[in-house]
Amino acid sequence: MLSPFVQRKLASAFYKYDQEKNGLLEKEDLQLIAKRIAESFGLKKEDSKYQEILDTYAKVWDHYLSAADTDGDGKVSLIEFLEVREKMPPSQLEKNQEVNKLMFDCLDIDGSGTISFKEYEIFLKALGETNEESIKRAFESIDINKNGSISRDEYAKIRSDYGSSEDPEDPSKWFLGSF
Numbered sequence: 440m441l442s443p444f445v446q447r448k449l450a451s452a453f454y455k456y457d458q459e460k461n462g463l464l465e466k467e468d469l470q471l472i473a474k475r476i477a478e479s480f481g482l483k484k485e486d487s488k489y490q491e492i493l494d495t496y497a498k499v500w501d502h503y504l505s506a507a508d509t510d511g512d513g514k515v516s517l518i519e520f521l522e523v524r525e526k527m528p529p530s531q532l533e534k535n536q537e538v539n540k541l542m543f544d545c546l547d548i549d550g551s552g553t554i555s556f557k558e559y560e561i562f563l564k565a566l567g568e569t570n571e572e573s574i575k576r577a578f579e580s581i582d583i584n585k586n587g588s589i590s591r592d593e594y595a596k597i598r599s600d601y602g603s604s605e606d607p608e609d610p611s612k613w614f615l616g617s618f
């Protein structure tokens with residue numbers, strides 16, 4: 440059984456990703472986030488990077504979230520989302536690494552190999568974050584070595600801690616901004 444604290448964090452993530460606020464996660468929600476991110480970077484539909492960002496979010500659905508859609512209606516409820524985390528077998532955890540890589544590549548828009556403050560800010564704003572302090576706090580909590588950018592390892596660690604740490608003081612709870 441997931442603890443109430445972990446459930447709260449996962450539910451918070453679920454509702455941030457539910458762009459249309461209908462209480463269900465769908466592939467369309469992820470496509471909306473991808474479009475917002477691409478547009479915030481000033482990309483146009485014709486740009487190959489624009490399509491690349493959309494494709495990456497489509498893969499996140501296909502390789503990861505669709506596994507939570509147990510009744511196969513193309514929509515993931517919060518209950519399904521929490522259940523899949525609870526029962527996640529080791530094979531799924533490996534997939535999780537794949538998703539970490541996908542998500543990282545998606546956030547690293549300029550392909551520099553690290554996520555800058557600007558890149559993370561655009562991501563959080565696409566999820567609906569409006570509080571600048573929360574954005575700063577999120578970035579600072581992920582930038583473990585405080586060198587001003589997020590590495591793959593830092594991202595993977597905080598993403599994993601967000602979904603598992605039982606410590607209410609752990610900075611990983613700020614991963615997705617306001618909490």
Ligand SMILES: [Ca+2]
Binds near residue numbers: 464
């Ligand atoms: Ca939705």
Ligand SMILES: [Ca+2]
Binds near residue numbers: 546547551
């Ligand atoms: Ca970058």
Ligand SMILES: [Ca+2]
Binds near residue numbers: 582583584586
């Ligand atoms: Ca860093």
